[in-house]
Amino acid sequence: MTALMLLFSGWEAASGGSPGWVRIGCGQLALWAAVELARFAVWRRRTRARGPARN
DSSP states (O other): OHHHHHHHHHHHHHOSSSOHHHHHHHHHHHHHHHHHHHHHHHHHHHHHHHOSOOO
């Protein structure tokens, strides 16, 4: 879902047909989505590096 939001928001922010406030808002959403995807990737890499959970 976040990847789709990043794609759509980035497209709207880059398009020239939208009003300025829409482009700014979509740019902020795209930035937030990119940060969330990066955080997820780091979390996923760290949890895989630890190996399987042991009880």
